[in-house]
Structure formats: structure tokens, C-alpha cells
Amino acid sequence: MSAKTLAGKRALVTGGARGIGAAIAQALADAGAAIMIADILEDVGRDTAATIAKSGAKTGFVKLDVTDDQQWERAVASTVSTLGGYDILINNAGVEITSLVIDVRAEDLRRMCDVNIVGVGLGMKHAFRAMRPGGAAGAGGAIVNIASVAATIAFPAIAGYSGTKSAVDRMTRVAAMEAGKLGYGVRVNCLYPGLVPTDMGMQLAGDIVKVGLAPDPNAAVASVIEQTPLGRLGEVGDIADAAVFLCSNEARFITGAGLPVDGGMGM
Template sequence: MSVFDLTGRKALVTGGARGLGEGMAKALIAAGANVVIGDVEDELGGATATTLGAGFVHLDVTDDANWESAVAATVDQLGGLDLVVNNAGVEITSLLTEVTAEQIDTMLAVNVKGTTLGIKHGLLAMRPNGIAGAGGAIVNVASVAATIAFPGIAVYSATKSAVDRLTRVAAMESGRLGYGVRVNCIYPGLVPTAMGVGLANDVAAIGLFGSPEEAVGSVVELTPAGRLGEVADMADAVVFLASDAARFITGAGLPVDGGMGM
């Protein structure tokens, strides 16, 4: 059996209704895992789950009680839990001189609080005596924005830097307390999903670039691989970190950015 084979693994992917989360769910299923998608978009999330052959639970990642019920529902549907992918995130483009308190609160709530609660409930479920109790892995989705200074996304960058720190402390606590749960994160580069295209449009609209195409060209110029990322690039990295190929990797941040953040 390949060390990348996830047959029998049971996963919850947040923000899985579309974009990177959908791609990650698809890749995990292709590797043999059973997957539940968690999302606030019930109709779209349910349709995506049906298409992929996954389960679905309503999940507002900013709500502690909703996390508890969603994890319990996932364990009930799948018969256990081995993997939590904290993918749900929000990016609001703004110059620092124009950002509003409401925009800051939104990004902090989803990207930082949401990831923290995902780690919390993943560890509670997968640690010994948890409702799953067999150990496993948590993969958090940070961003290349945590490692570079790209204009227009200061608060988003700060929240994704927080995801990196959360990952490393969670890995240390899990190891010290014998939870048997590895915790890692990935730093995706720019991918032309709805969020990625929206970012290109937004930085052009606020005057940082002459056009969305110029913004995209700037990213490509900063990327040694010479292209934007693809959903599959990010999804395959999640499969790797979830698999036995990464059995001795925890507390790590894996750049999946074509070299942009080096």
C-alpha cells in the first residue's frame, strides 16, 4: 500500500463548498478518504458534497457550539475522525488607511478564531478519550501572504501569519500531551479561484495596479515557477500532510507557492 493512500481515513474539510476547499475534498476522496464538507453555504455545500460523494454539515467556523455539533455529526456520519482541514477563510482587500473596524473583525473572526476553534475541536475529538480518539492530523491553510509584503492585504496577511503561529503551538501542545495528532499548515500561492480573481480585481480597483492583469503579472514575476498556482497543487499538498508519508512531520509550514515566498 502506498504511504499516500488514505483509504479508511475520515476527514472534515471546512469551506469545502467551492474553491480550494472543494479541491481538497476531491483530492482526499481520490486518495481513498471519506470526507464531510463543512460550510455556511448549505445549498452550494450540499450540492458540492453530492457531486463529490461526500457528506455535508452546516458549519460556521466562528461559532464554538457549531463546531462541537459539526464534529459530532461528522463522527456520526463517518464513524470516526482522522483529519481536520481548516480551510475556510475570508480576504477583504483594503489599504491600511481605508480599512474599517468591521472588515478587520470579519477577517479575524473567520481566519483566526475559526482556525483556532477548528484546532480546538479537532484535538478534542481525536485525542485519547475523545469522541474519535484514535489520533490523526490537522492541516491549516495559511497563505503566501504570511511570508511576503503584498500591498492591499495587510490584515489578511496578519491573520494568515497567526495561522502559522497557531499551527506550531498546537503541534507542540499535542506532542507534549500525547494527543497523537500532527498539526501542520500550508502556504498557498495565488490561485485563480473566485477569491484569487477577486483579489486581482480589488487591488486594481483601489489603484495599486493599472489592471487586474497587471496585478496577476506582478505575482507571476515574483514566482520562480513562472505561473499561478492551481487548485490541485494545494490539494495534493494537503493529501501529503494527511498521509503516512508525513508521519514524522508536525509543526511545519509547507510553502505551496512556486517559490514566491522564499
């Protein structure tokens, strides 16, 4: 791909304040896109937007609780007005609450469903409304939903999270079919990241120890690496580069697909 393969594109990245979301936002900016960071972490999100702006990209920040329909409306309107359009949605915001099935709590399941499923569904809804012909942006676009390798393997202690990320996979495919059949001009795909040592990833390693499945975090991480053919954890850049590809013209005939970025763990 060319260095500025996304020149002129405008992207909204949820959960973009840190971790994988921030890395994707920076990679999109490096590829030429203007970036709107959306997150509940206001100070961190504004700092991330400011950092990306130093590379020359047009940026903005909007506070967004992805479970709130009205906040989505405001976030999309802010993206269109601030960036001058809306071509790319990265549905990255998510939560993971570790628990053995025997100890699962209803409130934890509801929280993961609200953020990981409802948040993705609302994001696609408002992206479609803005990007389709006659919408506030109206030039079509690309949506990339962040699922997880957890949607493709049976990893202990994350049954609820796995269920929500499996839902993201199914929703992606149905949304892609609808967008194509109804002429929206929007491609919809998802990524299945493997374990990445972000704050969330390392918290999972610690939680695996707490539920008695590993003696220490290093052993938990080593177990994941052992199950990964490429023999390492993922890096945020691995996920970010895959997201850029799915948003680019090089992926123009790809929709309704799930791309593993997991070092082969989910094969």
C-alpha cells in the same frame, strides 16, 4: 504515495463547498478518505458532497459557521456519526478583505480575525477533543491549516489578511507542540498557498486595481506571476496534493511545519 494512501480515514473540510476547499476534499476522497463538507453555503456544499460521492467516497454535508463554538461541536459530532470517526481536519475556511492600511476599517479587520483566526482556533480545539485518547474518535489524526503566502511576504493592500494568516502559522506551531507534549497523537501543520485563480483569488486581483496598484486585473495577475520563480499561478490541485501529503503516513514525522505551495514566491 499510493493511490489510496488515506483509505479508512475520515476528513472534515471547512470552506469545502468550492475553490481550494472543494479541491482538497476531492483529492482526499481520491486518496481513499471519507469526506464531510462543512460550509455556510448549504446548496453549493451539498452539491459538492454529492459530486464527490459519485467517485465512490462516503460523504456528508454539515452547515458550519467556523466562528461559532457550538456549531463546531455539532459539526464534529455529525462527522463522527456520519463517517464513523474523525481523523483529518482541513481548516480551510477563510475571508480576504482588501484595503490599503490608510483606508482599513475596524469591522473588516474583526471579520477576518473572526473567520481566519478564531475559526482555525476553534477547529483545532474540537479536533483535539475528538481525536485524542478518550475522545469521540480517539485514534489521533492530522490537522492541516490553510495559511497563505501572504504570511511570508509583504504584499500591498492585504495587511489585515496577512496578519491573520501569520497568526494561523503561529497557532499551528503552538498546537503541534501541545498535541505532542500532551500525547494527543495529532500532527498539526499548515500550508502557504500562493495566488490561485479561484473566486477569492480573482477578486483580489480586481481589488488591487480598485485601490490603484494595477491598471487592470490582468496586470495585477502578471505582477504576481513575475514574482513567482516557477512563472505561473497556482492551481487548486497543487494545494490539494500538498494537503493529501501532510495528512498521509508519508508525513508521519512532520508536525509544526509550514509548507509553501507558492511556486517559490515566498522564498
